[in-house]
Amino acid sequence: MKRTFVCCVGLTITVIAAAQAANAVMKAMVVHEFGGPEVMKYEDAPRPEPKDDEILVRVMAAAVNPVDSYVRQGMFAKRGMDNRPAIIGYDISGVVEKTGANAKKFKAGDKVYSYLSVMRGGGYAEFAIAKESETALKPKNINFEEAAAVPLAATTAWQSLVDEAKLNAGQTVLVHGGSGGVGSFAIQIAKARGAKVIATASTAHQDLLKQLQVDQAIDYTTTKFEDMVKDVDVVLNCVRAEALARSYGVVKKGGIIVSITDEPDQTECAKHGIRGSRLGAHPDANVLEELTKLIEAGKMKPIVSQTLPLADASKAHQQIETHHTLGKIVLKVKEAPN
Numbered sequence: 661m662k663r664t665f666v667c668c669v670g671l672t673i674t675v676i677a678a679a680q681a682a683n684a685v686m687k688a689m690v691v692h693e694f695g696g697p698e699v700m701k702y703e704d705a706p707r708p709e710p711k712d713d714e715i716l717v718r719v720m721a722a723a724v725n726p727v728d729s730y731v732r733q734g735m736f737a738k739r740g741m742d743n744r745p746a747i748i749g750y751d752i753s754g755v756v757e758k759t760g761a762n763a764k765k766f767k768a769g770d771k772v773y774s775y776l777s778v779m780r781g782g783g784y785a786e787f788a789i790a791k792e793s794e795t796a797l798k799p800k801n802i803n804f805e806e807a808a809a810v811p812l813a814a815t816t817a818w819q820s821l822v823d824e825a826k827l828n829a830g831q832t833v834l835v836h837g838g839s840g841g842v843g844s845f846a847i848q849i850a851k852a853r854g855a856k857v858i859a860t861a862s863t864a865h866q867d868l869l870k871q872l873q874v875d876q877a878i879d880y881t882t883t884k885f886e887d888m889v890k891d892v893d894v895v896l897n898c899v900r901a902e903a904l905a906r907s908y909g910v911v912k913k914g915g916i917i918v919s920i921t922d923e924p925d926q927t928e929c930a931k932h933g934i935r936g937s938r939l940g941a942h943p944d945a946n947v948l949e950e951l952t953k954l955i956e957a958g959k960m961k962p963i964v965s966q967t968l969p970l971a972d973a974s975k976a977h978q979q980i981e982t983h984h985t986l987g988k989i990v991l992k993v994k995e996a997p998n
């Protein structure tokens with residue numbers, strides 16, 4: 661009789677917990693219709709449940725990247741990326757809330773940061789699903805807002821300079837767009853590897869280039885980089901401008917142009933005896949672990965120029981669409997003890 665009672669109570673609690681989980685809601689910025697920044701609505705959304713190989717992260721902060729606005733506008737929908745009502749956002753930092761049955765790398769309570777696949781997203785929300793292969797422990801010496809600024813942009817910089825260009829100590833790299841999200845990490849990664857760094861930015865952003873200790877800062881509004889630079893080993897092109905077309909002649913024979921925007925012209929590359937590569941970044945927990953090491957060693961620090969509440973994501977998108985953002989914009993999702 662007593663055992664039956666305990667069983668019934670246990671079962672009732674389990675059923676209630678399951679029902680609560682099924683009905684659980686969270687605040688999120690939701691896209692129902694593709695369009696301008698105003699289409700994102702701050703509203704209740706179902707709280708996601710992790711599958712066996714996933715973790716559920718209580719999001720403390722999410723960063724904004726140019727790709728967020730491309731997805732919001734529906735630019736990727738043609739490629740089958742239409743999971744509306746959609747929650748965009750690919751950079752998160754937070755605390756592990758729950759782990760799937762086969763997710764063994766992290767435990768509840770771990771402070772983590774993740775680069776969520778652009779195919780899934782989900783970062784602009786109080787809870788997000790991450791794969792272990794997209795996640796690493798958050799660097800201990802930076803807060804959640806700074807940590808959220810790292811994954812996508814710094815991974816792109818790492819995969820461009822380290823994996824693709826194989827940048828080595830003593831080599832010279834020219835970074836177009838040194839004051840942006842990717843560029844500001846690229847400068848620091850290149851310096852940490854012992855390379856000489858030349859970077860371009862507008863007049864207003866020359867101070868950041870100096871703060872990041874570039875060896876040569878070029879104001880692209882007053883100076884043509886091709887008049888100042890020659891024989892670099894690597895060009896990293898982070899801008900959507902004519903900079904790429906003017907870069908072929910500044911690379912030494914055998915060198916490489918890595919562009920994260922437009923495709924390099926292979927005929928021009930062949931003419932100059934150089935390689936040209938268009939890099940598409942992808943989440944990689946091993947890269948995040950390398951970035952954590954650099955940050956904890958004091959060799960790299962995210963530049964966060966603006967922090968806004970999650971509900972103001974539309975304002976953040978207006979800013980990112982100027983293509984003149986300094987460092988990173990971060991959305992604060994929850995007040996957190998750092």
Ligand SMILES: NC(=O)c1ccc[n+]([C@@H]2O[C@H](COP(=O)([O-])OP(=O)(O)OC[C@H]3O[C@@H](n4cnc5c(N)ncnc54)[C@H](OP(=O)(O)O)[C@@H]3O)[C@@H](O)[C@H]2O)c1
Binds near residue numbers: 725842843863921
């Ligand atoms: N392929 C990939 O996997 C991948 C990954 C990440 C990003 N991306 C793309 O790469 C680009 C950069 O990304 P991001 O996150 O760094 O963007 P971002 O943070 O918005 O970059 C803004 C920066 O670009 C600089 N800039 C704009 N025009 C410039 C020019 N003509 N010359 C030099 N600097 C210029 C701005 O400096 P001033 O304000 O001083 O002009 C600003 O600091 C975007 O188009 C993004 O979509 C591609």
